[in-house]
Amino acid sequence: MTTYFGVNVVDVIESLPARFREEAAADISGSFGYDLEDAGRWRLTIGGGGLTLTPADVLDDCQAVLITDPQTFVGIQLGKIDAAEAMGLQKLSVTGDRRAFGSIAGLFQKYVPPGQETLSEVELVVLKQTISVGQNFATGPVMGRFLKGLKERKILAIRCPVCGRRQSPPREICAVCRVRNTEWVEVGPKGEMRMLEYVYYASPDPLTGDTRETPYGAIGVLLDGCQDEEVFWHLLNPAQLDQVQMGSVINGRVRKGSRLRPVWAQKRTGSIDDIQYFELDT
Amino acid sequence: MARRVGICAVAQTTYQRDKWHERFQGMALEVLEPLLEKTGLDFSEEQGIGMSISVSDDVFDARTISDNAMTDVLGAHMRCEEKVAQEGIQALYYGLAAIQSGHVDVVLVLGHCKESQGKSRNMVTHLAFDPFYTRPVGLDFTAAAGMQAQAYAAASDVTDDHLAEVVARAGRMARMNPATPETAVYSREEVLASPMLADPIRAHHAYPVSDGAVGMILAAEDRARDICAHPVWITGVGNCMDSFFLGDRDLTSNFALKKAAARAYRRAGIDTPRDTFDVIEISDQYAYQQPMWMEGLGLVDEGRGGAWIAGGGPDAMKVNRSGGMLAGNPLLLGGLVRAAEVSLQLMGQAGDRQVADARRGLAHGVMGPAGQFHAVAILERD
């Protein structure tokens, strides 16, 4: 008898029927071969929620055959060897319908060596923790001017002296032309809806650690006075998620988007939240 | 034979306690613009800068993938951009490798850090520790350094008086360095009277919190000679990473530094490092590290750092003429600022602190608790 990792290979394969999870196999049928070199060959037949396992010399009629050495087989069954890795190392191969073989992998409970049945699974310890470090974010002169504008209910953009494109929120330089932006222009505050992302699964906001309420709409607004890709990103009134239309220009075909206007916060502090969100301008 | 790689230009901001008026993009531009002006380079695909390597850290910047907020101010829009989140001198190594491989000819290295942005630098370095084993007891880089300083004090002849002299000298040196306008100049007595921070480290033994940015242009030999008159050649680089857990290490052995130095010396063809360097810049985040790292570099007798300080060794060996890290620059940039300073010395552009006819220098960087990681670069001019 051949043992690997302290476990007999024949014991492992012959325990397959006992480890079979009928409830998971309702939709699966077919015959599958195991060719474990010197250790032997087996045919596994699944159908009608049941399973039979028989030693077999010839496996040609199987839908798929797994070929590997007995050590790799036992290692995989014990969770000590990764099947995909073994395949990469050419220690394991599947002939025939690979996919079908993949589908039966989840049909069996984990093999537990004799005498260890009563050992409980190791409890896996996790630690939930929110790391939090207070910050003092500098605006610098460019972002500072933009944010001060919001305080006065103005949306400012900065213009590239070379290509003329407007950026809002503004950046210190035009990335395309690699020059400092110099000229300020007021844009909007109304505009056309150009982009909408419905967000159903919100990531935590790294500024608070809290997760936003969902669904919410992240939108790109083409503010009046801007063109092409010069959209301004903000939020949409969550009550109007289904009432807006996205505008576009594709191959010269113009489709008008909803008109939007900003809803200003009562108390404005010079932050992006000075605009609560955009809403339909009706 | 690998291509020679030269440093063609260096630029830096000042290092100050709180650059409240600038976000890090602004600091980076303050470095990028003079580099382009000095070298006449641009970002054209043919002859321009072929790769931008930023040095930044997600936690210090308080944003994930910290470099993606600044590709524009690196000139890297639609170009090859890379990031080093390790000790800044690693960006020099990275650029060297990229050029030696033949992948690119000209590289921009630009590091920034705003230590003032986070509420506490110690809280940031605390996050480098393991959430199950070492964070729960409150470890950070200062506490880890305290333990290393304790062990080093026992294993060497370095006393509190020696460390006071190290700090006092750093202040004196910093006065000659326009990049460190705010560095406090303490007398030895003031240092000795400053309260303990993490015994035996005193408050004045620790490098100040600062904001700043530093950058340089690296180029393959033929390009380097076109770009500037006197390139500074990177002739050897070595680094070494020691164990993560403090208990797995001998804190006084300088194991990683010795390995890093040996690798750099070998590559630079240096058999006897002593009396080889005209200028030396080491990252002394805490006063005890100046003598300790000098021992690890093989430049001072083991355990004799105290006698070296008392005998005027730092002046004689031109160690940290810039003021070193004790004069202030951000954790992340220590080694890169050291390399920039050595370059300025070798280019003859070090102003009041210039070492006459400096031809060969050593720059050192360190990262991780109690010197887990060390990197050494040897720089030379023709």
Next chain:
Amino acid sequence: MPSDFDTSDCYTIPGKLALPYTYFAGRVGSRFITTLRDRHKIMGVRCDHCDMVLVPPRQTCERCLRDLSDQWCEVGTRGEVVNYTVVRYPDRHQPRPVPFVLAMIRLEGADTPIVHLLEEIAPEQVVIGMAVEAVFAVKTTATIRDIDHFKPCDS
């Protein structure tokens, strides 16, 4: 700052970096922590090749890269202070009001010391080489702080 730098539009905005994490201790780490928590025993792993007992335990020996995940051995709950510092700067991440002592403690049977709090002694009285023992926490955190702290003991 350049002398012509106009700071009139510059200001700072308070905020924070706050991210919720779920850290996994790993299989080896989980066994270490549950054993510490439930049985007040401190476990290490032995690398026979390197002839070392490592605490905290880990799956792989970083020196020889051998798998150590089944090489469990128990170490003592007593040990010796091999190094220490006194933390005197207060900060939010710290487990205690300052000053407090952080010590490197080599437990009986272990080769690698761990870092932990040393209490029930004045900081000035701490000496290298002194014997200490673990005081287990009443309330579990499922971390190394299931040892609340170490205290001096007879050697």
